[in-house]
Amino acid sequence: MKPVNIGILGLGTVGKGTVEVLNHNAEEISRRLGRDVNVFMVSTRNVENARRICSEQTLMTTDPFEVVKHPEVDVVVELFGGTEIAKDLVLEAINQGKHVVTANKKLLAEYGNEIFAKAEEKNVMVQFEAAVAGGIPIIKALREGLAANNIRSIVGIINGTSNFILSEMREKGSSFADVLKQAQELGYAEADPTFDIEGHDAGHKITIMSALAFGTPVNFNACYLEGISKLDSRDIKYAEELGYRIKLLGITRKTGKGIELRVHPTLIPEVRLIANVNGVMNAVRVDADMVGETMYYGAGAGSLPTASAVVADIMDISRLITADTGNRVPPLAFQSGEVKEQVILPMDEVVSSYYLRVQVDDEPGVMAQITKLLADEKVSIEALIQKGVIDQSTAEIVILTHSTIEKRVKAVIAGIEQLPCVRGGVTMIRMESLHGRNG
């Protein structure tokens, strides 16, 4: 069969990895696909560097629109990142009738609806396995492997930087600031780490998975984002003493009232498999009505793991290029006419359990005052423990609540913070039990 011609936009980390995967495993890929994948054209700022890794036949340009418009390019691989020029390039590629592979989670979480609509109009495929959890084939699992299920929830460790920081904080008892510095030295965190540690990156990924799972448009603006930069290593230690680990989770869940869509640090029981995913690794746990709980684990970032997903998408497209367009797997898993807006629950309406920590005067009556506030809001207590004595006159209390609606917990916290015996604010971290049908 005729080779499939790809045009790569951007030869950064993932772009170089894509060329390397295609070169290194050319034979393996061709043995599976029955045709070659040809890097026909590349757009890059540095043609000389690009020449070193691409074959002599590969056309080079500094103008990415040349790639997008070239009549012999079958598939455009967008690895620019960001949403400005990348969006124009992807839309123009689709307009030119090219299929698109992208690793750009931000682009899809923010502009996916426009892009998918355009792709449908032009009968082309947009594939994005690399946009979520790097090399883990989770998009394929959600769109195809679990297609017979009503998906109930997805819970993911989907930001490697944050998971590395939390793992180190737990293992070494170090502070957030110290571990962040170490992560930056190791190349696991950017010079400006905001995007990773404040939950934006995880938010883009859970937004995309939520749309795929529940048949809704992508709606990143509705995603609640809370990062790990304010976490105290003391909370990680207390959580561990109580049998929990703290992980930055992306969570999306279908409830009777609407869809939960949120990213925040979360206590999970240490006996759950996902609680034992450490370092920069990612894992996504899916709960679905027929299959129960499944989990997908692997490298969530890095040049070659991400490129592994990019090339798998190129291979999928190569196979489906000649299929009738009505029978392709739709980009958001559901037929476009079946993608429907659903209410995204505001955080006040989310039901969860909670870890609360507060410092108080070490004197009689304090516990009574706090438990009364909880009782007034009908928040029931799973555990109330005096964890530490800060100094002679100050004690530290940790409360674990049972499930309750978040607005009640916020009312309790407001009440506690007004008590004269309380020093400073209340630390609140959400908890997820994650016990499913399969335990």
Add this chain to the structure above:
Amino acid sequence: MKPVNIGILGLGTVGKGTVEVLNHNAEEISRRLGRDVNVFMVSTRNVENARRICSEQTLMTTDPFEVVKHPEVDVVVELFGGTEIAKDLVLEAINQGKHVVTANKKLLAEYGNEIFAKAEEKNVMVQFEAAVAGGIPIIKALREGLAANNIRSIVGIINGTSNFILSEMREKGSSFADVLKQAQELGYAEADPTFDIEGHDAGHKITIMSALAFGTPVNFNACYLEGISKLDSRDIKYAEELGYRIKLLGITRKTGKGIELRVHPTLIPEVRLIANVNGVMNAVRVDADMVGETMYYGAGAGSLPTASAVVADIMDISRLITADTGNRVPPLAFQSGEVKEQVILPMDEVVSSYYLRVQVDDEPGVMAQITKLLADEKVSIEALIQKGVIDQSTAEIVILTHSTIEKRVKAVIAGIEQLPCVRGGVTMIRMESLHGRNG
């Protein structure tokens, strides 16, 4: 679009589950697929029972060949199990130009080559996601999600019965016989559990995955099988004290000398994620050159989880029915002309590390005799520990070796068993470190 008509052979556990998934999630499935899946015809021994779960429109027969030959059936779903009538049915279905979905691991591991050749000749698809690890979409991951990789190894907990028994033996310190009885009462083990506990079932599954991973024909006869029925709870306890868990693993690995293909109890470090997969759950860990380590976890059996995979296959076929046949994903992942015989390593040539346990006279010089035997065969020792004193004159020794070729260890064992100070035989359990690029 016109509904796809399926004919189901056999309404046992998985057959009933398949009908239930299709009924319960009919709307969800149609929203994804853009067409309905219609249970057109069913073959069953008990038509009256079948009537209770199928719609009035579904045709019923007690003759499965009627289903296979019916001109309006598009996809035959073979859920008979076994290899006698099931093989004839599948071949006849293919002969009739029907696509086939099967959950029958034994059929594919033993007769897959014949079936896949026939399917190619007739331009039909044979899908078998449910044959390996139940509801976990591992076949799709191997054939498509990881298609850009050279797969290096697959290690799987792929028999839920055995994993339940080993988990219980570890947690409760019970004997194999006691836990087996309990598993039978809970319905986790068959009245005749041989197929599960002696490794046959895991062998079928790892044989299929090995072929998919390395582009070889299926070769179940070459798969080494060793079950868990001879495991002593004492070994599980000692392993745990040394930081290991014992799991029944299916293992396949590409080496310079050939392919390893084996099922046996295995010590793995307790820090590995897969070591923490307990109860009846399954997990498959894949090590591949570009993506590194990925792992897939979920229910490996059960009516609805298995049916989830069956229906996903039906949906895949429905999408590809109109695709040109040259562009479909080949059943064994590689184009048929690229599926090539490779040497399967005999166990004597496999390189592993080993756990050895032996009871000896508690007297001076014993250690020297044993370590000399190890040194003579150039087997180096990671640890040599006196674990227990059985009675006043008998001690128990556990040895962990470094990596070595199995025939050397067997020579050591033969030597040890001939020492006058040794009581009884040597217990040998293989070990896998499972440290990959991703830790």
